[in-house]
Amino acid sequence: MKYRDDRNGTLTSEELLAVLAAIGHPQRLRIIAGLSEGRVHVSELARRLGMSRPLLYLHLERLEKAGLVAGDLELSSDGKAMKYFELVPFDVHLTVDVVLAALRADEEEGLKDVQENPR
Amino acid sequence: MKYRDDRNGTLTSEELLAVLAAIGHPQRLRIIAGLSEGRVHVSELARRLGMSRPLLYLHLERLEKAGLVAGDLELSSDGKAMKYFELVPFDVHLTVDVVLAALRADEEEGLKDVQENPR
DNA sequence: GCCACCTGTCAGTCTGGACTTACAGGTGAA
DNA sequence: TTCACCTGTAAGTCCAGACTGACAGGTGGC
Numbered sequence: 521m522k523y524r525d526d527r528n529g530t531l532t533s534e535e536l537l538a539v540l541a542a543i544g545h546p547q548r549l550r551i552i553a554g555l556s557e558g559r560v561h562v563s564e565l566a567r568r569l570g571m572s573r574p575l576l577y578l579h580l581e582r583l584e585k586a587g588l589v590a591g592d593l594e595l596s597s598d599g600k601a602m603k604y605f606e607l608v609p610f611d612v613h614l615t616v617d618v619v620l621a622a623l624r625a626d627e628e629e630g631l632k633d634v635q636e637n638p639r
Numbered sequence: 640m641k642y643r644d645d646r647n648g649t650l651t652s653e654e655l656l657a658v659l660a661a662i663g664h665p666q667r668l669r670i671i672a673g674l675s676e677g678r679v680h681v682s683e684l685a686r687r688l689g690m691s692r693p694l695l696y697l698h699l700e701r702l703e704k705a706g707l708v709a710g711d712l713e714l715s716s717d718g719k720a721m722k723y724f725e726l727v728p729f730d731v732h733l734t735v736d737v738v739l740a741a742l743r744a745d746e747e748e749g750l751k752d753v754q755e756n757p758r
Numbered sequence: 759g760c761c762a763c764c765t766g767t768c769a770g771t772c773t774g775g776a777c778t779t780a781c782a783g784g785t786g787a788a
Numbered sequence: 789t790t791c792a793c794c795t796g797t798a799a800g801t802c803c804a805g806a807c808t809g810a811c812a813g814g815t816g817g818c
Binding site: 533536537539540541543544545546549550552553556607609610611612613614615616619620622623 | 656742
Binding site: 562574593600601 | 763764765766767768
């Protein structure tokens, strides 16, 4: 899983911010809750949460980019295209040390960039 | 500490969102890092981070509302007013269960409101 | 044909947060 | 008095994100 493999669980600040911003929104909390019971396709989830489908798309996109949910387009038995989403288990421990580690990880990323793309 | 005492560590979604929004901003990550070495007064911190003082005020205000930092206005030995800020240790475990618990806590808050302010 | 489902995207509005500049006030020291 | 510090806030700009409404396309069944 993403956060276990990368740098032994250390996130860069960019990744950390993506996760925080993704979770830190009332609607997206509800989306996470809605997905916690299992995979659902978009239209169904929109109905359950009482929110418009285009809006739900935006939120799901954001959650997916942050690695918190995963989408999968499937053909149902009756031939209809269905986009299923499911939760990706996440576990981020928020402490001062994690913040410091993220900022430190940024610098190392920066160094890596310099080594890979020297000017 | 705020998050230990309230409901045995369970945050309402409002509190959780406040914390996530407060931490989830590049400048505020740097502010947290800046405060991790100890208490600093606002002007000094602004200089260290290279950001304008009014802007720093806004961010500190947000962090304080979320309970992540604490401010204290003091008179220095030479009579000048100094606003010192320091970190409040925080430890928020971000998992699906925490999200679900937050939404559940909201409902109980709602019930409490009804009991305290019956119509 | 029409209806009931589904996916995907675009154009437009609107609001809140981020940020700057500029101001008000205070102290002590030269 | 002027300078160098400090706190605190009000006014204005700017932009990204949230959200709506209306489209495009597809399938299968009546």
